[in-house]
Amino acid sequence: MEYPADGIIRLRVAVRGAVQGVGFRPFIFRLATGLGLKGWVRNSSQGAVVEVEGRGGTLRDFLLRIEPEKPPRCFIQSLEPAYLDPAGYGDFAILPSDASGGKTAVVLPDIAVCADCLREILDPADRRYRYPFTNCTNCGPRFSIVESLPYDRANTAMKAFAMCRRCQAEYDNPLDRRFHAQPNACPECGPHLELWDRRGNVLAQRERALMDAAGALRGGAILAVKGIGGFHLMADARNGESVRELRRRKRREEKPLAVMFPSLLSAKAICEVSPLEERLLRSPEAPIVLLQRKKTSADTAGIAGAAAPGNPCLGAMLPYSPLHCLLLGELGFPVVATSGNLSDETICVDEGEALVRLGGVADLFLAHDRPIARPVDDSVVRVVLDRELALRRARGYAPLPVSMRGPLPPLIALGGHLKNTIAVSAGNQAFVSQHIGDLESAQGYDTFKSAAANFPELFGYDTLWMSGNGDGRRAGRGEGDGGGISPLVVAYDAHPDYVSTRFALEAVKAADGANGVSLVAVQHHHAHALSCMAENDLAGPALAAVWDGSGYGLDGTVWGGEFLSVFDGGFRRVGRLRTFRLPGGEKAVREPRRAALGLLYEIYGDAAFSMADVPSVRDFSPGELEILKTLLKNKVNSPATSSAGRLFDAVASLLNVRHRSGFEGQAAMELEYALGDVHADGRYAFAISEQDGLLSADWSPMIEEILGDVRNGEPLSGTSRKFHNALAETVVAVVRRAGEPRVVLSGGCFQNKYLTERTVLRLREEGFRPYWHQRIPPNDGGISLGQAVAVGARPEGV
Numbered sequence: 001m002e003y004p005a006d007g008i009i010r011l012r013v014a015v016r017g018a019v020q021g022v023g024f025r026p027f028i029f030r031l032a033t034g035l036g037l038k039g040w041v042r043n044s045s046q047g048a049v050v051e052v053e054g055r056g057g058t059l060r061d062f063l064l065r066i067e068p069e070k071p072p073r074c075f076i077q078s079l080e081p082a083y084l085d086p087a088g089y090g091d092f093a094i095l096p097s098d099a100s101g102g103k104t105a106v107v108l109p110d111i112a113v114c115a116d117c118l119r120e121i122l123d124p125a126d127r128r129y130r131y132p133f134t135n136c137t138n139c140g141p142r143f144s145i146v147e148s149l150p151y152d153r154a155n156t157a158m159k160a161f162a163m164c165r166r167c168q169a170e171y172d173n174p175l176d177r178r179f180h181a182q183p184n185a186c187p188e189c190g191p192h193l194e195l196w197d198r199r200g201n202v203l204a205q206r207e208r209a210l211m212d213a214a215g216a217l218r219g220g221a222i223l224a225v226k227g228i229g230g231f232h233l234m235a236d237a238r239n240g241e242s243v244r245e246l247r248r249r250k251r252r253e254e255k256p257l258a259v260m261f262p263s264l265l266s267a268k269a270i271c272e273v274s275p276l277e278e279r280l281l282r283s284p285e286a287p288i289v290l291l292q293r294k295k296t297s298a299d300t301a302g303i304a305g306a307a308a309p310g311n312p313c314l315g316a317m318l319p320y321s322p323l324h325c326l327l328l329g330e331l332g333f334p335v336v337a338t339s340g341n342l343s344d345e346t347i348c349v350d351e352g353e354a355l356v357r358l359g360g361v362a363d364l365f366l367a368h369d370r371p372i373a374r375p376v377d378d379s380v381v382r383v384v385l386d387r388e389l390a391l392r393r394a395r396g397y398a399p400l401p402v403s404m405r406g407p408l409p410p411l412i413a414l415g416g417h418l419k420n421t422i423a424v425s426a427g428n429q430a431f432v433s434q435h436i437g438d439l440e441s442a443q444g445y446d447t448f449k450s451a452a453a454n455f456p457e458l459f460g461y462d463t464l465w466m467s468g469n470g471d472g473r474r475a476g477r478g479e480g481d482g483g484g485i486s487p488l489v490v491a492y493d494a495h496p497d498y499v500s501t502r503f504a505l506e507a508v509k510a511a512d513g514a515n516g517v518s519l520v521a522v523q524h525h526h527a528h529a530l531s532c533m534a535e536n537d538l539a540g541p542a543l544a545a546v547w548d549g550s551g552y553g554l555d556g557t558v559w560g561g562e563f564l565s566v567f568d569g570g571f572r573r574v575g576r577l578r579t580f581r582l583p584g585g586e587k588a589v590r591e592p593r594r595a596a597l598g599l600l601y602e603i604y605g606d607a608a609f610s611m612a613d614v615p616s617v618r619d620f621s622p623g624e625l626e627i628l629k630t631l632l633k634n635k636v637n638s639p640a641t642s643s644a645g646r647l648f649d650a651v652a653s654l655l656n657v658r659h660r661s662g663f664e665g666q667a668a669m670e671l672e673y674a675l676g677d678v679h680a681d682g683r684y685a686f687a688i689s690e691q692d693g694l695l696s697a698d699w700s701p702m703i704e705e706i707l708g709d710v711r712n713g714e715p716l717s718g719t720s721r722k723f724h725n726a727l728a729e730t731v732v733a734v735v736r737r738a739g740e741p742r743v744v745l746s747g748g749c750f751q752n753k754y755l756t757e758r759t760v761l762r763l764r765e766e767g768f769r770p771y772w773h774q775r776i777p778p779n780d781g782g783i784s785l786g787q788a789v790a791v792g793a794r795p796e797g798v
Helices: 024-034 056-069 115-121 165-172 206-218 240-250 264-270 275-281 322-331 351-357 442-458 499-507 524-535 592-610 622-634 644-654 666-673 700-711 716-738 753-765 780-792
Strands: 008-018 038-044 047-055 075-084 092-094 193-196 202-205 223-226 231-236 288-293 313-317 335-339 364-368 380-384 387-392 401-403 411-413 423-426 429-432 489-493 518-522 542-552 558-567 570-577 687-691 694-698 742-746 769-771
Touching (some): 024 038, 047 056, 115 322, 206 231, 423 780, 429 780, 442 499, 489 780, 524 542, 542 644, 558 716, 666 716, 687 716
Antiparallel strands (some): 542 558, 558 570, 687 694
């Protein structure tokens, strides 16, 4: 193109990524005006758009400085520049947002309070002194308050709060760090605290409410605290009686409770904290971090044993909102801070709902009037192989996208049954929702249904596909209800009895083409493998070791100890753990002794029932053994499984670690914790065989050796380590037989730190390239992402 004589040209830049709610537009304003450029910047549904005019060299400098000088919480996925004829701009302006087009902008997670805001709330001379809802463009609620894109105040839960003159001036000033900070507020115009009794009567307001709440915690009360993404239930973590009472009321007998420490120093007094763990605790994500407790009783005396009974680890976090900082600062001691719900339910987000659901749990309610758009629980991570491994992905992480290797069709993936999440596509990105939870309760299912509607809506999807009475057209982008996106595909787990599966089938009338939607069932373990491959930017072929509790297999049996050859467009099962039966079906999931009995029956037949020297058998009464013998012999209500999770359960029972579980994975966790500090390379034996092209890893030699060690009184730490080492060696042996150099580790069993680290070590020693999860959980929280990837890889298209 020919430019005017003065050399003035126009540069348009389309920016995609996390550029809304992070101070990106004031950054662009300062950069452009500092270079003497004219033009504008505005948010769009895809990110942000910038137009600047000036001489070519200056425009080049402007473009090159965006990436290295961008705000700290901003990340840019793409910058798309185009040079155009000048438009004659007279100055530089920040324009109103453009809501048109497909919604692919990255919605930021909620961000922990920044140092500047923390300094303000602790400064008696500041107008936000001790204000619990202080925030700026660098911190504060985001995902938990946004209702639609683009991210403007009118599209958030803050729209009901009109800013005062001073807040409005900050909001309008491009040079202020609160410029277009959508939750911006102060004591004069923003949300405020109230302390309620169980009937909802207001006992105190504002600062008095905070002080009285702290006093109640000191006195041993159980307090429900409304935070950023929902309610916590809090109790003095030093007070064993209070913690036990919280467990009783919450109906959570043994599962560990998280602890919020007032400071990093106080956490270090109780737990071992590595530099990486410290970084995670202090990060903007501010997750719960699983830390190793210090060994001596004197070090751990500050935390009641009931917080995490029998557990050498502690789920620790630091205060991440101004409210938490003020409350914990006033207390000066750690508190149990567990999700505000009853066991197996989702977290409460509304004050009225909390009074109903938590009225029998909390003594008092510290509430506020800032609405929460969606439940966002605390994230949970642990450090494995010097990397963070997400176990629950929610606050601070969701809904950041995972970039795909190519564009995905418009789709909604509904995840699994436990640890449910939902994923939607937007171009070459998959956005994974926050942890929704288990769908076994009616309340959990209701939360899932709500999320299945409002999470896709956030990214521009309509809900016609859920109505069951659409016109049957095959709608694409811009052709749905109100100009929204109608998904071409709804993906779900292949298990026919999952409520998420039934929801998908019923929502589109159980037939392809209803409302223009194709239904795609994705095998559970295939989805696990693809989720790990996606976050590692790995294309097939690869061999995936996918070990978990259960998943519906292609042959109709219960899979769970799988070796899958994953390639573009599909997978092939190349191996599995040897199968055994689970007497009583679902009861065996809650009773590891049943899994152990099924394991023994697979090896010894009827003789298993007379092995009175084996702890698992000894735990049954003669009458129970007779009933279970009938079930197993007749193969009644005794499904066959290859599950590694149930193998962990069985061995835990054989070693007399646990015969009945109070929560999912408890037996396996205790078997991991039994490892102690013993370091040894010994392992139990196993055998690899092949039949009809399917490899089988036979654990029977290992079980016979375990029984020998039990009879000889071998220490538990040694037997547990030899068991873990044998499992890692099993993976190596199958991989060696399969001959694929790239190995993916996924499934809930690889939440086990030692198993993952040992398996990766041995694979590397043998010359293989292992890949494991990082920010997408290895458990069923990653299933929705894998489903989305599976749809995108379908060779037949949609």
